[in-house]
Every structure is written in C-alpha cells, then in structure tokens.
Amino acid sequence: MEMSRRNFIKSTLAASAAVAAGISTTSNAVAQSQEVVIERWVKGVCRLCGTGCSVYVGVKGDRLVAMKGNVESMTNTRGYLCVKGMNIWKVAHHPDRLTKPLIRDGKGVLRPASWDQALTLIEKKFKQFHKKYGYDSVAYYGSGQCTTEESYTFNKLWKGGFGSNMVDGNPRLCMASAVAGYMSSLGSDEPAGAYADIEKSETIFLVGSNLSEAHPILFRRVARHKKDNPNVKIIVCEPRKTLTSAVADLWMPSLPGTDLAIFNGMAREIIKNNWHDKEYVKTLGRVTIGDGSKELAWADYVKHLEKYTPQYVEKKTGCPAADVKAAAKMFAKSKATLSMWCMGLNQRANGVWANNLIHNLHIITGNYGKPGADAFSLTGQPNACGGVRETGSLAHLLPGAKPVANKKWRTFVEGYWGVAKHSINPSKAINPKPGMHAVKLFSSLGGEKDKTKPVKAVIMSTTNPAQTLPNVNKFIGGMQDAFTVVIDIFPTRTAQCASVVLPAAFIYEKGGVFGCSERRSFLTDKAVNAPGEAKADIWIAAQIAKRMGLTKLIGWANETSIDRMNELAWNDYIGCTANTEKTLKGATYKRLKKSTVGVQWPCPDEKNPGTYKRYVRGMDPIFDNPKRYGYTIPADAKEFFYARPHGKANIFLRDDPDNSEQTSPAYPFIMTTGRVLEQWHTGSMTMRIPETAAAHPHSFVEINEKDANRLKIKNGDIVKVESVRGYNILPVKIVNNTLEGVIFVPMHDQKADRMVNFICSDIVDPKSAEPDYKVSAVKITKVSGPKKIDGRYLVSRQEMNKKTFS
Amino acid sequence: MIFTSAVLEFHKDSYKELLSFIESQSQVEVYDKDIDAGKLVLVISTEDDAELEVIQKTFHANKLVIDFTYHAIHFGESVDKLIDGEIKIDFEDINNKKKNKLQ
Numbered sequence A: 001m002e003m004s005r006r007n008f009i010k011s012t013l014a015a016s017a018a019v020a021a022g023i024s025t026t027s028n029a030v031a032q033s034q035e036v037v038i039e040r041w042v043k044g045v046c047r048l049c050g051t052g053c054s055v056y057v058g059v060k061g062d063r064l065v066a067m068k069g070n071v072e073s074m075t076n077t078r079g080y081l082c083v084k085g086m087n088i089w090k091v092a093h094h095p096d097r098l099t100k101p102l103i104r105d106g107k108g109v110l111r112p113a114s115w116d117q118a119l120t121l122i123e124k125k126f127k128q129f130h131k132k133y134g135y136d137s138v139a140y141y142g143s144g145q146c147t148t149e150e151s152y153t154f155n156k157l158w159k160g161g162f163g164s165n166m167v168d169g170n171p172r173l174c175m176a177s178a179v180a181g182y183m184s185s186l187g188s189d190e191p192a193g194a195y196a197d198i199e200k201s202e203t204i205f206l207v208g209s210n211l212s213e214a215h216p217i218l219f220r221r222v223a224r225h226k227k228d229n230p231n232v233k234i235i236v237c238e239p240r241k242t243l244t245s246a247v248a249d250l251w252m253p254s255l256p257g258t259d260l261a262i263f264n265g266m267a268r269e270i271i272k273n274n275w276h277d278k279e280y281v282k283t284l285g286r287v288t289i290g291d292g293s294k295e296l297a298w299a300d301y302v303k304h305l306e307k308y309t310p311q312y313v314e315k316k317t318g319c320p321a322a323d324v325k326a327a328a329k330m331f332a333k334s335k336a337t338l339s340m341w342c343m344g345l346n347q348r349a350n351g352v353w354a355n356n357l358i359h360n361l362h363i364i365t366g367n368y369g370k371p372g373a374d375a376f377s378l379t380g381q382p383n384a385c386g387g388v389r390e391t392g393s394l395a396h397l398l399p400g401a402k403p404v405a406n407k408k409w410r411t412f413v414e415g416y417w418g419v420a421k422h423s424i425n426p427s428k429a430i431n432p433k434p435g436m437h438a439v440k441l442f443s444s445l446g447g448e449k450d451k452t453k454p455v456k457a458v459i460m461s462t463t464n465p466a467q468t469l470p471n472v473n474k475f476i477g478g479m480q481d482a483f484t485v486v487i488d489i490f491p492t493r494t495a496q497c498a499s500v501v502l503p504a505a506f507i508y509e510k511g512g513v514f515g516c517s518e519r520r521s522f523l524t525d526k527a528v529n530a531p532g533e534a535k536a537d538i539w540i541a542a543q544i545a546k547r548m549g550l551t552k553l554i555g556w557a558n559e560t561s562i563d564r565m566n567e568l569a570w571n572d573y574i575g576c577t578a579n580t581e582k583t584l585k586g587a588t589y590k591r592l593k594k595s596t597v598g599v600q601w602p603c604p605d606e607k608n609p610g611t612y613k614r615y616v617r618g619m620d621p622i623f624d625n626p627k628r629y630g631y632t633i634p635a636d637a638k639e640f641f642y643a644r645p646h647g648k649a650n651i652f653l654r655d656d657p658d659n660s661e662q663t664s665p666a667y668p669f670i671m672t673t674g675r676v677l678e679q680w681h682t683g684s685m686t687m688r689i690p691e692t693a694a695a696h697p698h699s700f701v702e703i704n705e706k707d708a709n710r711l712k713i714k715n716g717d718i719v720k721v722e723s724v725r726g727y728n729i730l731p732v733k734i735v736n737n738t739l740e741g742v743i744f745v746p747m748h749d750q751k752a753d754r755m756v757n758f759i760c761s762d763i764v765d766p767k768s769a770e771p772d773y774k775v776s777a778v779k780i781t782k783v784s785g786p787k788k789i790d791g792r793y794l795v796s797r798q799e800m801n802k803k804t805f806s
Numbered sequence B: 001m002i003f004t005s006a007v008l009e010f011h012k013d014s015y016k017e018l019l020s021f022i023e024s025q026s027q028v029e030v031y032d033k034d035i036d037a038g039k040l041v042l043v044i045s046t047e048d049d050a051e052l053e054v055i056q057k058t059f060h061a062n063k064l065v066i067d068f069t070y071h072a073i074h075f076g077e078s079v080d081k082l083i084d085g086e087i088k089i090d091f092e093d094i095n096n097k098k099k100n101k102l103q
C-alpha cells in the first residue's frame, strides 16, 4: 500500500514534468487514476529572490505537501525551479515559527500576550508619541518581502493618515541607486524590457551580479541561451571570478568601487572606433551633467571621456586594458545587448552614477527599444519592485513612484485618499517634506530620555535591520531604547531588540501580490492557515488603523477576510496609480486571481495584455493616450523616454570619484560582501533548512592566495577581519578568484562575531542614500590555526531575552 | 522521503550510454522519454535535499547531459513526520547522516 502511494506521487510529479518538457506522458493516466496524494494545487510565487518564479503549491488537508513550477510561467520558463525555492516548505512548517504576540516586560523578558494586549500597547505608545513629539516620531520600516497590499496599506496609513513620511524600507539598502539611476537617465523607474530579452540578446553584460548564486533560474536562462547559441557573447564584470564567469567569454576583474572608470573607458572605446549609433544618439540621447537640467554638447561628452584610456582604466581598476577594448567591441557590435546588474552596482557610495554610466552605454549604442536590448536592474527580494518602488513606500515617494515633493501629484493623492477628511494630523495634508531614509531613520531612533533622537517608535515588518544595517553597532542601542515593534515569522536579531514582537503569516498562509524585477505583478492565493495566532500584516495594519481612528481612510480595516482585505487594498492601489506610467488599472484583482502568468505594467485596461517593452510605439500603451499620463509624445516618435519635457534619455558626464572608504597602511584590504548560493539574506529562513545550513553553515573570509602567503595564513586558519567600526572572527578560505588586496565575506551569518555588518562602511550614496556595502577598508590578523566553528547559528527564542548578541 | 521530478536533456546519440549511467543510480527512475528530442523525465527519491543535490551535481558534471532542471517536489511525508514529531528539523540529522552512495 505504502509503495503504491509513493508510486502515485511519483507519477503525479512525472506527469507534470513531462508537460513542462513538452513530451507526451504515460505517467498522467497513472497519476489521475490513483489515490489523491495532493488535494489541490494553489498558484503562487516563490517566496525568495526577485526572479519571481511562478509555482503551484500542493496542499493536503491544511498542510503544504508539494511544490511544482508553473509550465506557463514567463519568468521561470517551462516551470523550472531552483533548489532554494523548492526547500521553502521547511520554513513554513518549522517549529521555530512565532505563533503568539510577545511583549517585553520590565525585566527585559518577552512574555506571551494576547493580540488585544499587544495592539493596545502599540496604540497607547503611538498616540502618546504623536502628541508629545509630533507625527514624525513614529516610523514604519517595511520590506521587499511584504505583499503589495500590505506595503500600500502601511504607506497610506502613515502618509495619508498620520501626515508623516516616516516610511522607508529595506529596498533602500539594495535598490535605491537603481531607482535614482532609472529616474535620472530615462525619466521613469524600472526596466524598459523583460526577462524575455535574455533569449533575444546577442551580447549579455553581467555587472555587479553573481547571477548564478543570487538568481539561479535567470542564470539558467542565460547559460541555456549561450549553450543554444554559441555565438552569443557573455561578459562578466565583477571583482570576484564567481560561478557566473563559468559561462562568460570575458571576465573583467575590477577593484571594488572602481568600475565607473571601466564604463567610461568602454564608452570612450566605442566612440573612438565609431561603433556608436549616431542616429539614436541624435534622436533619443541628450548629453547632460549634474542633476540633468543643463544640456551639453556631444563634444563635451567626448572630451569628458578622453581621460578614460584603456591604460588609465587598467591602472585605476585592475581590469586589463585589452579587456576594456574587447568588452566595448562585444557590447557595441552586437545587434542587441542586454546588461543586467544587481547589488554590486547599487550598494555603493557612487551607485547612482554607476547606474547612469550603464545607461550611457545603452544610449550611445542604441540598445533600448528593440528585442534583446535593455539595461536591466535585478532585484534581490520578491516584492521590492511591486511592493515598495511602485507603491512609493519609501520616505520620498508616493504611489506611482512619484516624489512626495511633487505638489501636483501630492494634491492628487490627497484627494484620492480623502486626506482632508480622514487624516488625524491637524494639517489634514500629506507632508511635502520627505521623511528619513533608512540609515538616517535608525540613526535618529532612540529612547525618550535621549533628546538627540527625534524618532521614538518604529514598526518593522518582515525585515531585520539589526543585522542588515551597515555599521550596525551604531543602531542597536537606539532600537533597544526606543519603542520597537517587529512583525516576523521567526526570532531575529531585530526581534531581540524589540519591545513587541508580532507573529506573522507566511505568504502561502495569506496570499497577496508580488511584483518581480520585470514589472510583473502576480497574485499568490492563500493555500493553508497560519499556525497559532500568526496574522497577515494587512490585518495588523488594519487593527492599528482602527485604533488610531483611521477606519475610514483604510476602507478595508473592518473586513474579516484577508482575501477581501487584499482585494480592496489592491483595487484602491491600482485606482490611485491609474494615471501614471506604472498603471495596473487593467490588472484587477479578479484578473490576477484568474491569471497564471501575472501582468506587466503599464496595463491601462482589462483588454491590455500587459507590456513587454516600454518607451516604444506599438508596445507601450502610454503612447496611445500620453496626455492622460502627463506626457506629450510627438505623433511620429517611434521611441520616447519619460524624462520631461524632451523625451530623451540622459547621457551623463560622470567621473570616477574615490568616495568609498579608502585603504590605508593600517587598513590595507578592501572588503566586499555578498550572497552565497545556499543562503538568503540574514539566514532567518535558509539557516533553518538543515541541508542549506549544512552547505553553508557559517561565514568565512575569502583571501587571495598571494595575500595569504604574505600574511602567512593557511586555509582554515582563524583570522580577525577588522575595520575602524568593528570586527569579525572568521575562518579563511584561500582563493585565486579575486584580485590581490580584495577579500570577500558573505552576509548571512547571525553569530555576533561573524555578522559582517559590524565591519561594513556606513557611507551612503549622496543621491539614493543606499549604503556602500561593497567597499570597506579592513585589516586582517591571524588569531589561530584551524578550529572547529560553531556553525549554523540561529537567534533562539531564549536569546531574544538577552540584551547582548551572542 | 522526498520525491522530485526533473527534466534531463541529453545528446541524442548518447542515449544508451546515458541510460546505463542513470540505471546505476538507485534513487533515479526514468518515467517518460522522447529520445528524438533528447529529453527524459526523471523522478528522484531521496531521504533529503542534501542527497538530492549530490545527484544534481552528478548530472551537471556528466558530459552527456545538456541540461538538468527540477520541476516539482513532493515533501508531504517529511511534513507529516515533522508535524507528528517523528523528525525534527535540527542539525543533528545532518551531523549523523551517513554518506549516501554518490559521495
């Protein structure tokens, strides 16, 4: 009996894979004729990276029992999945799940409480601080892992209800430079194209992205494209030679923080060889500098690039001059070039400029607006684009990703939300002044006794700033002293600092929309119930709204069904942004419920299929009625960017300043940080999956073999990696895949003396306020020979009661 | 047990060689095939994901294989055991696990 049940399972899985492979199956008949091993398949999105793989979760009773890829998917084509995504079930059913609200008592111990007790305390504190310190004394810090409905609800509550823009989120730490790059170069945030450009490209330029480990399914698409089309060229530009380089025709090494010189050097080489697209530049390019207001001549740009000879670039970056020339040729001579980048470009002191320079390369070679050509920023989280960028849940934005300082748009949103009628702030208006970005917010957070800290309370959802902020030591005291509320599914370092911990529902326990890197919004349906008393964030936001007297503002606050709350919030959101280029007006909740592929904005009406390519007549529906969206597009314009009023893409004169932390005799190494294949972010989920944890149980430091020889360090030795801010004690991995003088430390470990953000620089990009995680000056000293490491460290429930981090 | 289905693409002229390689692995079964298209549907039965990953690496390293990709996974037995307290998600399981055949 047992064996036959297993056979049914296997036949079911095989039948599904056969459909994915496009081959006729004999398994289907067996699967269909047998015992029900999976009661229903519920559609959804993978909970982990920003690729947005589309899945079905298999449910039996109230348990998740299976997961399969969606064969119709446009993201994970043919429904293929990576091992990270397939392991996620262990998180949902993990015994460490938080299942009851907790309130910290006078002795510092988190004690179980009822929801009413927890919410009453939050209400009391928020009201008290609003009255005593003003509305900006209470902040919301969200996440690219909340659903769009949740982020929109909290954003509306704060900006419309409290009249406070003290709303920021963890995408500030990973995507803000890409946002500012798109806005300044093209006039509108997010990519012009889609993943479908991968298979249409002739050259792929991967820069600041270890795609193979951070976005495995996209890497698979790239590798497969190369395998099927050996003439396709792949260039990888990053400090470490990672697995991604295995498929590359050219690996361009560069010292962390210096690649701006490479991009300018490539542009110089392209123009010098007459490989640029003169017609495209004339019609759609505009040379500029600074904030983009002043137009310059093409000759100014050419002159600006003079300095970036291949020899200069080599000296500055460590990238061989010949590689700069070769890369420029591959980039410019292909019929369609696609660039993809991630945190390596964004998490930088000059991240916005680095983004601008990638756009420059695309503008001068005419690599937008045609199949296979695009400048594509990848996201690390599943809903950083949809949930935070598009809903404007950052301190300086409103829904539609328009600045809060934009009076016209602010007035519209005030009217749409009924702020004058509903706000509890006597101003009865949205504050025109942006709130604080993440690093500033947490620098300003502190207890009532600390007069220097204006922010007294923060509610944090699905994020872990006590581990992820750079130079984190600076912020922990403030988090402990202030009134801090954490919404999460597991104990974390941030929960360890919290006054109140609220247990959250997992995505498959509540449902909601995630919008991935390619502008695609996809609805996950609720599959099972949340354990214990865990609740959806949207329910928590609704309870706070009710208690703060904002039931009418949050029209779904009195609903009891989470699905209905989600529907009302989503429809409110798409109504609010209907007249922006990010319109999802046609992606009604009903449509998303039915859709198995999701919808890419702009999508102005229900008949519109969604948009694969923006800025192109015949593809981008904004061209059909530009006035509605505030644009004037000439009738004969085939391509048009949204930078107003000219509709051209900005070619920026950007230099290569050394504004990251510099090495010195005392701190001679550059440390860069990043992800490894098996883990994700702070490991609160992936470190709980035993196999994943076993594959990468603890952090380490990669050191170039020549540096190791000089320091007389051997593989496995324990070293102290130290900056002026803090240190880690780490085992050594000697490698030959980095440049000399560069070391790498992964970012996932929760153990106090292996939390890399104690070391990281907290310099931020002056425009985007995104931290410079990729460049910190450090020194290395040997502590001992090889030693057993206390690996797979997780913050436990008990540790949440300790003031210090172990 | 965890059951996983995967699609394997192979060089058509090496089917026989590949098949004998697959047959040497007790955890792997061929469920469907299209030899002309060079595609197989495999189902892999493993104790856990670690064992599965070893198999994945073996296929990726095999020169006859063009592509090997997961499509679906059934972990219901493990969830039942987990909820019923028969297995714990803890690290002792990993530490005590005996090496599987492919290692």
Ligand code: SF4
Residues within 6 Å of the ligand: A046, A047, A048, A049, A050, A051, A052, A053, A076, A081, A082, A083, A084, A085, A086, A215, A216, A217, A218
């Ligand atoms: S690539 Fe990312 S979204 Fe896709 S299955 Fe893997 S972790 Fe999930």
